[in-house]
Amino acid sequence: MLERARSRTEPWDIVIIGGGATGAGVAVDAATRGFDVLLVEREDFGKATSSRSTKLVHGGVRYLEQGNVSLVMEALKERGLLRQNAPHLVHDLGFVVPNYSWWEAPFYGIGMKVYDLLAGKFGFGKSRILSREETLERLPTIQTEGLRGGVMYYDGQFDDSRLLIHLMMTAAEYGATVVNYAEVTSVGKGADGFVDRVEVHDREGGERFTASARVIINATGIFTDEVRHLCEPDAQTMVAPSQGIHLVFDRSFLRGETAIMVPHTSDGRVMFAIPWHDHTLVGTTDTPLDSPSYDPLPFEQEIEFILDTASLYLSHPPKRSDILSVFTGIRPLVKAGAGTSKTSALSRDHTIHVDGSGLISIVGGKWTTYRRMAEDCVDHAITLGDLPEAECRTHHLKIHGYDDEIDGLSSMGVYGSDAAAIGKLAESDPELAKPLHPALPYIAAEVVWATRQEMARTLDDVLARRTRALFLNSRAALEMAPRVAALMARELGQGKSWIDSQLEHFRTLAAVYLPESAVARQ
């Protein structure tokens, strides 16, 4: 694909900058409408925000409370479409809002009925009020003191970076060219003052090449303003970055198959404790930042806040030493207007912005609504670029790996229809059938598969996003790194110096996922 991108001389219909959920969605939408599409990603696919979400495909109960009914309805519809189109990756998950006060059962009970109603035919399961006994049955590790009962409702859960890879594969299957480790370093304009080309730096080979385009779409999330400034250095910024962290614990902290949703933490936010890939995920926070970065560090106060809040709801409160991994993501929130610093008040809707130079930026929204965002964006691109009219085809488009026989989220299940080929690889060589670490379910064949079929280029790609080792257990990921590096080196035709430099780089990176990496907020 890199060769195809480099050698093409005629203009692409659409060039997409950024390979997160937003860019991948646009690539799938545009390719399935028959357009010639190039997507370039400066790091690995999903390296920034799209691998660091809470992994929920949801309408957002919280936005309902804020009265944003249309946002919730749209997200609930998208939730249903995503489960229909990627059933191997999106699964129903029961949530309980535990009740410790008399008013909570009627209050949240009614709220969840409205949530059910808004989902209509896209519903995931009916909500209901639970007795104390039923709540304990669902959540055996809930804090029992003062517990009156709970309100049960359903939403979806997924594996974010796995869906992203499958979206990239879908786009490629429909003819899109998608390249990771390719950075847009400048955006050029034609004589009419409109953007018509990008300069791309192939960060592996070192070469630079130009890609001409009828339309250029900026889908760079938290880096949106950086790319806009390549065309218009004085453009007013539109993104307000806000950091959220998650702590990962052993599964024993949340036994059972049900998640906990706390609608109001002491800082007025929502917090989740979720069973995910046989671990317990607890998050998230919302801390405004001045500027975006890859691999941001958690703040000490965020870790303390999550541990304190979790201890109110879990009978065996997790301690700092129980943290297996901490991961931090930055939301690309769109500034609603000047003068507000409270990020939960910023828009969580998506925005499509066209600069005077004709650069389309698509930003905000959430993972759940990526398909709808892409549809809107490509509709705009058709008008702006005077491209031939073509209907959106993604409402019922099966995503790569589609398999509706898979029940629940599991390490092999997320590969969907690819799991059989990985199984064959493991059968072909007993070495490849071996587990990579006793604490995690991954086997060597997955590393080979990721390197051969999924464009994994670095140790971080395999350990953080093709498998989720770094997110689930950072120490285990560090321990398995040498073996993974050796397997990758064999596939990529690399030698000892590559292995050494990958290991060195990964050790620095993985340290960010250890709880001791937290820094005090200034």
Ligand SMILES: Cc1cc2nc3c(=O)[nH]c(=O)nc-3n(C[C@H](O)[C@H](O)[C@H](O)COP(=O)(O)OP(=O)(O)OC[C@H]3O[C@@H](n4cnc5c(N)ncnc54)[C@H](O)[C@@H]3O)c2cc1C
């Ligand atoms: C803590 C947290 C929890 C969340 N939980 C949920 C959830 O449970 N459910 C949900 O629906 N949503 C959730 N979200 C929101 C969701 O994750 C984001 O809306 C989504 O991932 C944003 O995707 P994106 O593609 O816009 O941005 P990104 O994933 O950041 O992608 C942008 C890409 O652009 C690339 N790029 C930047 N500059 C260049 C350049 N010059 N050249 C080439 N490429 C470039 C970057 O490397 C990056 O990969 C959560 C977000 C956070 C932070």
